[in-house]
Amino acid sequence: MRTLAVVGRVLEGFDGSGQPIWHDGMVVEEGRVAYLGPHPEERAGPGAEVVEVGEGVVLPGFTDSHAHLASLGLALRTLDLRGVRSIRELKRRVAEKAGELGPGEWVVGRGWDQELFEEGRWPTRWDLDEAAPGNPVVLVRVCGHAAVANTLALSLAGITDSTPDPPGGSIERAGGRVTGVLKEAAVQLVLSAARRGGVEELVREAERAMLSSGVTCVHAMSVDREELEALRNLARSGKLKLRVRAYLDPEAPEPKPESWGTLKVVGLKVIADGSFGARTAALREPYSDDPGNAGVLLADRGALSRLLEKAGRAGLQLAVHAIGDRALEEVLAAAKASGARLRVEHASLAPPDLLDELAELGLWVSAQPRFVVSDWWIISRLGRERARWAYPFKSFLERGISLSFSSDAPVEPCNPFEGVYAAVARGSLEGLEIAELTAREALTPAEAIRCYTETAPKLLGERLGRLSAGYPADFVIVDRDPLSAPAKELRNVRVLATYVGGELAIRSN
Ligand SMILES: [Zn+2]
Incomplete structure (x- = not known):
């Protein structure tokens, strides 16, 4: 593992009275903080990678102590369809997203309203089949109580012409054939299929967003069986850079503390x-x-x-x-x-x-x-x-x-x-x-x-959460010192790079 010489202002953490402790540089060896102080390049010796902080500062990595990774991934991936004026435009947006995601990936959208459509009708599965024949597609109406799905999505959700309406929901039909329009409880049938299809991808999407915001550890709440499985797979294969501490659904069968690489199961969460x-x-x-x-x-x-x-x-x-x-x-x-x-x-x-x-x-x-x-x-x-x-x-x-x-x-x-x-x-x-x-x-x-x-x-x-000697080198480089920034500037602080355990996890351009 490479030695890093971090040249610039480094916030180690806070002392007992809450005062910040600043240093003029940091050396990272074997993924941990090895030295804090001036001239880190000299301390690190030749062969070390020099990380220039420039005008910015180094902060300890952030821990987001309550977030929902798979749901965040889904929200980030969701196509925003508010204000779409026609079925033609709806189809164009779906085709674009499908192209971006690649064949077989779920296209999930939200926010359409047929009242705004110049065609004056509801969209159907056949509209969406034309837009993205190789992707399952589900688009939730602006109210959240109705959706339209394409043929592939319906079949992955197990909905056929002979499927009865679920309790509290309806599967719309025309001349005995399912049209793709789903109402109330039927919406969930397709959305759960969408979630099953790619929890691993959703978690990775959320991980990217967290890391690029400077978060190096997340306490993931209400982790269900599928999300845990996805996290395990990612952690086992070394793909999960973000540290994740999982709090499981209380219904989880035989929950126990477990740990794989960056992932630990630490708790249960109840509402x-x-x-x-x-x-x-x-x-x-x-x-x-x-x-x-x-x-x-x-x-x-x-x-x-x-x-x-x-x-x-x-x-x-x-x-x-x-x-x-x-x-x-x-x-x-x-x-x-x-x-x-x-x-x-x-x-x-x-x-x-x-x-x-x-x-x-x-x-x-x-x-x-x-x-x-x-x-x-x-x-x-x-x-x-x-x-x-x-x-x-x-x-x-x-x-x-x-x-x-x-x-x-x-x-x-x-x-x-x-x-x-x-x-x-x-x-x-x-x-x-x-x-x-x-x-x-x-x-x-x-x-x-x-x-x-x-x-x-x-x-x-x-x-974790400090950059004291011996601590894992989880840190972020930001473009300015937030401790001295006026309140209105705090939300504009930009994360330039995020390191977990001394490894560059993400750099923003
Ligand atoms: Zn929550």
Whole structure:
């Protein structure tokens, strides 16, 4: 393995009081940080590869502590068909994508609306067969409740003229023949076939996006059997450069810790409530804009205790999705009863009594700073008084709660600088009311970057997220110093190159 002499400013990490530790260079040997300080070329000796950082800086690689790889891959691959004006144009776009992907690959699109089509009719399987005869194609309507698939896609999903309608869905027919138009539950038949077809490709697509955003490790959530199989294959064959820590579906048969190269199975993930957007996050008091509704609790303390026990027996961590304060209460009660530590995913609404308890029980929180900007309607959902405790990042840190940052991609873009920006600006540059209401929860760029690098590896007891001597050389070269950049510039920080274990994983041009 080549020795690297990294010439330029290097952020090792942060000291105990959160101050950044800078160096004038770094030497990497055998994939690990060997030296930090001036004149790395001299230290590294002849034969070392010199990496010039130039005007930019080197940062520790980011860990995205909550993302969905296969879904991100699917979202990245999906053809955006919003605003398409005719079936002719639809066909052209499908043919283009099929050419780009190559024969046999699934073409998945979303966003078409037949109301806009100049032909004045719905598209059919025969339209799509003309556009891409050698590719399975499925295009979901703008509403998500209908889709059209071509003949190859229908046959891969096992749909023939004699297939009965699935419960809660319909397979449209004309003169007894399937037209390719699917409604409600029938849409899923073809989408699951699309996912089965190429999970490995989807994971690789997501990996490319993560690496080019500066992410060197992902905590992959809700990994199902197919995604795990794809990750295993990629890790075993040495193709997976991104470090992946997998949290499996709780229904996974006989889950256990496993590890292959860059991949480790470390936990189970369960969902305790819904989301604010859908008004399904479980609240102590009803929604301010829907007085009869306090959301949906999907797992109570009893169910969570049993899962904690199951995870503990298997030697795995438990990660629990809890967005509303009511759901968080149940998580805290379960953790208290069992005395086990667990991760809370989101913890989006955490009033002071629950913050105190989180700190006391030493639970880990994985939060998504970009939600602050995306959930621009949060004050109408929660009312001003409660919304004060939405996404209380500074309060987490002040209480010594382990707070790691993540994207929940594809829900939010996987670029960590979007998250850093949102944690620092909190919607102030978008003019959101929440920015003012929760101004004291804003973080500094250093605090936000620390939550995105150092914290998540710690909760797995891993030596990652810093560039101290002996640590794996997972690092990114960015075009400017984000610690001194003004808030509005943070989202424009560009990643020039990403290294994992001292190897160049991706370079952007
Ligand atoms: Zn998620």
